Amino acid sequence: MARGKLSQVLREIADELDKPSTSAATSVAVDLNQSTSSAAAQSSTGSAQHIHPVDAEVARLFRPYKGRPLSRRQTFGQLRQPCSYTHTFCCLSDKNAESVPTRQLKRRLSTFGLGEKRVTYRGNHKSPDEFKRFLLEAYPKLRQGGGFELLRIAGTTKSRQLSIIPCPREGYDVNYLKDPQTQIGHATVFIRPLQRNLDMDNEPEAEICEEVAGPPQECMTCGAEFPFATIKFHSDECLRLEK
Template sequence: MFAPYNTNLTAYRRPQTKFQRHTFKTTWTYKFCCLGGPNEDEVPDKPMKRILIETGLGEKKLALVKNKDAEYLRDALLEHYPKLKDGGGYELMRSSSRTLLETISIPSCGYTTHYLSDESGLGSAICYIRPLQAQLSLDAVERSEPSEFCLKEVCKVCGEKIPIVSLRDHLFECKEQCEHDQMEDMPVITKRQKRLEPIHDSACVRLNS
């Protein structure tokens, strides 16, 4: 009466959604600090840290994908520290005391994110990047133009809204221009000279008499 049940039919499977197919990558966030030269063996002091930051080096917090090879780590560091390309390779270091640095031993496959996060013993210490062959440029990095979405603040000198990233430079120029304008608007005060009256002959006669 009824057709026999086909046992050879495969069980129906609901297609996976895009969210289910997505594989999440485990990231590792860590603080790095790029040094300026191959002979650096001390922890940078505060003035040097500021110089390094202004030149595009110094401390940065990077979010890296774990379980990646040495090539991935190299490309990630070069992306955040473009000047490192001129260093002729790099080695990683950590602080051995409050002032001295020591090299982190390089495994046979090179530095990887897995090695740094799980096997190097870095812990919470800053990972220092030292160029191997050449001194990096310490020229200040030019600031890019602020975007249209940048937060703005009103200048208390001229009243204009200025992007916060360029407000300090604007204040310096704005105050100079304001002082210059005030000098031009000030009235010119000249010293009044005394008028010398000529001595008449009649006065000389009276004096002689």
């Protein structure tokens, strides 16, 4: 376009804009709005037509979650796995026991499914009922005791005296045992039957692993044969009776 014609066109446009005509201004505004809307629609249509297949698949998969973002607490609460609690317990057989069992007694308790065990609890840390069921599964013979109470070593670690861990109204649970105010830490927790002594007069139940059962052994004192795993305890008893 020649410069003269361009200048003339611009002058005519300026003259039209300077006219105080409301209808013309309205017409221009309407034309501009229509043009803008049309351009936006074309842009939207064009972008929809050219959307990448990967983006389309992502939009489809996450459409159900649109507008419902998970809070930080919900996100980590759903992913978090239950915490475990590993501790050493020692189940006693005497409801009146007040001291730490000797090494020999610990071995005998172990033969009857009692004694010292390091166990892992994976239940609800705030549930006394779940914790009770867990201990009864770890020590089935404890069901004979009519309940139980927990104890810890009194005073220093060199002390052999036991003191009762006060039982909450709802019962013992893991949160209570882990509470610093309970002052247990990593110390062994002793379990004592509440109403009756646990039976240790009969031969141990057939729960001894076959690989450690061994062949029967003859007692050097009385000459009777006993299982490999119990001969040592019988021999000690036999020697005491002989004296």
